[in-house]
Ligand SMILES: C=CC1=C(C)c2cc3[nH]c(cc4nc(cc5[nH]c(cc1n2)c(C)c5CCC(=O)O)C(CCC(=O)O)=C4C)c(C)c3C=C
């Protein structure tokens with residue numbers, strides 16, 4: 001405690017500095033660093049909450065993630081939902097800046113900086129009926145079609161409200177989860193929660209594309225914010241008109257819990273693993289040649305006279321060029337929830353795909369993968385959700401305000 005001072009009043013020290021949170025009970029004074037040690041790069045990194053788009057979409061996926069869905073409690077109406085989103089937005093904005101919301105006595109994130117915390121809010125299809133807003137429900141929220149290989153658990157899918165939390169520190173991420181849950185009180189009932197992870201920044205000698213639990217470099221051919229058509233493919237146009245004009249600047253999130261049959265996969269020889277994806281495992285380079293970022297050549301014939309990228313290789317079947325340009329931004333977290341009764345790991349990918357319209361992103365691609373993807377033998381789609389994620393808000397506003405007050 002040598003560098004700390006106990007304050008008799010509640011208060012938070014702002015961004016850049018830090019500190020915050022109480023030490024336990026509500027009557028306990030808050031501990032504040034008088035002369036804080038500088039934060040590491042990871043701890044001090046911030047992602048602004050306010051902006052045209054919500055945070056947690058086009059920025060890199062963090063090391064820790066929580067995906068949560070809530071249903072509105074019986075009797076909670078549009079007004080209650082508006083009050084909740086106002087409160088949640090204010091809290092998310094404060095946390096993203098490294099400030100502690102008034103009254104936070106958890107102490108969970110004490111000492112830590114914002115660590116690239118993002119909180120992203122979305123609405124599920126059922127939200128609109130529950131709040132009397134059915135006529136404002138976007139057509140894009142039509143339920144996803146059933147895919148033949150789906151084995152979905154409805155209790156772990158969909159929901160009225162969806163929250164995605166990401167941070168490069170596990171306690172910072174949990175802190176946000178804890179506060180948002182507390183603030184929601186009786187207005188909502190938790191429906192499902194899934195937690196996941198990615199590689200921690202700084203764990204590799206240089207920044208690299210993530211690896212998934214199958215060991216593959218995953219994310220290479222994602223659309224980039226610098227691509228000329230990125231905005232158009234991923235976000236709803238800013239000049240959107242009609243009943244869902246409130247979605248301007250927003251995006252649609254498809255969330256799939258995809259279990260990997262890791263024991264089966266790990267028994268597959270390397271060469272066959274690479275054939276299934278169409279890329280090298282070591283560095284993610286396409287089997288058609290070059291390095292990780294070399295464009296995939298789907299026409300290339302190998303020395304054996306066969307296609308270098310097999311007919312059922314995942315990258316061939318999923319490629320935009322094979323799906324009339326269908327494009328999505330994949331921003332996933334790995335998960336491991338212990339072991340199943342048969343001893344196999346309950347592990348895989350919390351796959352989150354972002355697009356301006358699911359019918360021009362996830363749906364056509366998944367239809368094709370469902371039929372002809374070599375990777376699907378090693379996967380089980382176990383839960384699914386589709387959420388309308390409104391555009392970002394300015395300071396003093398809240399996410400979803402145009403819907404809830406428009
Ligand atoms: C419906 C869309 C997709 C699902 C579901 C999906 C699941 C899934 N994918 C991997 C691993 C990799 N996917 C890769 C590329 C890739 N995947 C999709 C779509 C879905 N994947 C697309 C559109 C692409 C890009 C295709 C292209 O344009 O080349 C790759 C290669 C590296 C990369 O580009 O990211 C890997 C590896 C897993 C493990 C998985 C389910 C658990």
Ligand SMILES: [Fe+2]
Pocket residue numbers: 314318
């Ligand atoms: Fe994929």
